[in-house]
Amino acid sequence: xxxxxxxxxxxxxxxxxxxxxxxxxxxxxxxxxxxxxxxxxxxxxxxxxxxxxxxxxxxxxxxxxxxxxxxxxxxxxxxxxxxxxxxxxxxxxxxxxxxxxxxxxxxxxxxxxxxxxxxx
Amino acid sequence: xxxxxxxxxxxxxxxxxxxxxxxxxxxxxxxxxxxxxxxxxxxxxxxxxxxxxxxxxxxxxxxxxxxxxxxxxxxxxxxxxxxxxxxxxxxxxxxxxxxxxxxxxxxxxx
Numbered sequence: 001x002x003x004x005x006x007x008x009x010x011x012x013x014x015x016x017x018x019x020x021x022x023x024x025x026x027x028x029x030x031x032x033x034x035x036x037x038x039x040x041x042x043x044x045x046x047x048x049x050x051x052x053x054x055x056x057x058x059x060x061x062x063x064x065x066x067x068x069x070x071x072x073x074x075x076x077x078x079x080x081x082x083x084x085x086x087x088x089x090x091x092x093x094x095x096x097x098x099x100x101x102x103x104x105x106x107x108x109x110x111x112x113x114x115x116x117x118x119x120x
Numbered sequence: 121x122x123x124x125x126x127x128x129x130x131x132x133x134x135x136x137x138x139x140x141x142x143x144x145x146x147x148x149x150x151x152x153x154x155x156x157x158x159x160x161x162x163x164x165x166x167x168x169x170x171x172x173x174x175x176x177x178x179x180x181x182x183x184x185x186x187x188x189x190x191x192x193x194x195x196x197x198x199x200x201x202x203x204x205x206x207x208x209x210x211x212x213x214x215x216x217x218x219x220x221x222x223x224x225x226x227x228x229x230x
Contacts (some may be wrong), residue, residue, distance in 0.1 A: 100172075106177075110166055
């Protein structure tokens with residue numbers, strides 16, 4: 001059974017940084033691209049970033065480009081999102097998700113999310 | 121990247137069929153057969169219902185079907201049930217190698 005478990009969220013001041021983590025199990029992690037998707041309180045889903053199975057290719061939404069960095073450690077079955085220069089509008093639950101079979105297709109497994117709150 | 125356009129709400133009676141539209145552009149839905157649909161119940165993570173326009177993941181009821189014509193994709197729920205009441209999101213791959221979501225459609229079972 002595929003399991004994804006996010007951690008690392010918390011309360012941070014504007015301009016601050018956090019490192020989100022996603023521990024994966026139940027599948028061959030290195031075979032799949034992985035995504036981060038966020039959801040502001042009471043709002044819809046927003047795709048944030050993705051990384052290829054090897055980690056060699058990364059992709060970002062315009063809203064986070066230059067501030068967020070996605071990475072993975074296939075030896076640890078772990079996905080990361082380094083978030084910097086945080087803004088109030090970055091407040092959201094951050095989900096990690098695994099693609100169905102290749103990048104571009106749907107996200108078939110989701111974690112339960114980790115909440116990032118940006119406030120002074 | 122602009123969000124895909126979905127109706128804010130759709131409703132139907134138990135047993136009826138409803139269709140949710142999702143309109144994009146030639147930069148996303150119109151070019152790629154990588155449209156997905158997700159359902160999200162309050163306080164829960166999203167769940168994939170349809171991928172690659174019309175494919176259903178294992179375990180998803182055949183009452184859910186997807187299609188696409190031009191820049192618009194659609195999700196049809198047939199035999200509407202009370203527990204179908206939730207928010208549904210569409211998503212598409214885009215020309216800039218990113219994903220874009222719709223704003224979500226609240227489905228109400230009357």
